[in-house]
Amino acid sequence: DTGVSQDPRHKITKRGQNVTFRCDPISEHNRLYWYRQTLGQGPEFLTYFQNEAQLEKSRLLSDRFSAERPKGSFSTLEIQRTEQGDSAMYLCASSKRETQYFGPGTRLLVL
Amino acid sequence: SQELEQSPQSLIVQEGKNLTINCTSSKTLYGLYWYKQKYGEGLIFLMMLQKGGEEKSHEKITAKLDEKKQQSSLHITASQPSHAGIYLCGADETGNQFYFGTGTSLTVIP
Numbered sequence: 001d002t003g004v005s006q007d008p009r010h011k012i013t014k015r016g017q018n019v020t021f022r023c024d025p026i027s028e029h030n031r032l033y034w035y036r037q038t039l040g041q042g043p044e045f046l047t048y049f050q051n052e053a054q055l056e057k058s059r060l061l062s063d064r065f066s067a068e069r070p071k072g073s074f075s076t077l078e079i080q081r082t083e084q085g086d087s088a089m090y091l092c093a094s095s096k097r098e099t100q101y102f103g104p105g106t107r108l109l110v111l
Numbered sequence: 112s113q114e115l116e117q118s119p120q121s122l123i124v125q126e127g128k129n130l131t132i133n134c135t136s137s138k139t140l141y142g143l144y145w146y147k148q149k150y151g152e153g154l155i156f157l158m159m160l161q162k163g164g165e166e167k168s169h170e171k172i173t174a175k176l177d178e179k180k181q182q183s184s185l186h187i188t189a190s191q192p193s194h195a196g197i198y199l200c201g202a203d204e205t206g207n208q209f210y211f212g213t214g215t216s217l218t219v220i221p
Contacts, residue, residue: 004153033209042115042199042211043154056208091153098142100209102154 002026004103006092012109013082020078021106025094032075033100034067035091036060043091049075082110114138115200115212123218124190132185132215134200140180144201148214154199157185187217195219 005024013019025032030051035043046065048056051072061067064082069075079086087110093100114137124130134143142161146154158167160176160183167174171188187194195218201211 035209040213042201042213045208045210048208058208089151093154098203099144099156099159101156102146104153105151107151 004092004094004101006090006103006106008106009104010107010109012111014111015082015084017082018078018080019082019108020076021090021092021108023075023077023092023094023103025073025075025092026096026101027073029094029096029101030072031095031100032069033093033095034075034077035093037089037091037105038087046077079108082108084110086110115202115210117198117200117212117215119215120213121216121218123220126191126219126221127189130187130190130217132198132217134183134185134212136181136202138181140176140183140202142203143176143180143183145174145183145185146199146201146211148197148199150196157198190217190219192219192221 007022032049034046037043045058046061047067049069052069064080067077089105089107091105093102116135118133144159145157148154158174163178163180165176173186176183197214197216199211199214203209
């Protein structure tokens, strides 16, 4: 399968714990995006990488959130000191040009 | 920032019926994308429209972008249960940030 993959698919954690999600984009896609989606809403943009450079960050991305793409390939999204409001689906997408291709998402539940 | 409004929010149709979903922008669209999402899963790319008046079709789904590039419609002909899901329109404002509408939930009754 050469699509975008995300790991884990599901994560349950206790409030205050740190979590890290991984996204593997389609190979040769130099752009990578992170989104957050809550129930009944469309995805909300969080951040964007072109190769290893993080070019855009939404104001939704508080200082508890950090994203990296160290070698311009896979990316990680870390949430520190999780809160119940962080419960959502975290989606990753990659693109070579304009069209973004999405992974299956990581569903986070913070208890 | 870009705002995308979709209507209707939800739609229930009988199998075989036609339907239309609309997406309206508060700003001129430089690129409009349609995606489909199965409940609890990632998004599947359907179509991208860039030029005013452009129309694209794939199987029984047709999408149009109006001349002023502020509204797009997605039309499904002879709907099937496989068309059920959430339809999302999306657009980029600066080329780096991407915005989605709130989605239209489609149920097709066999």
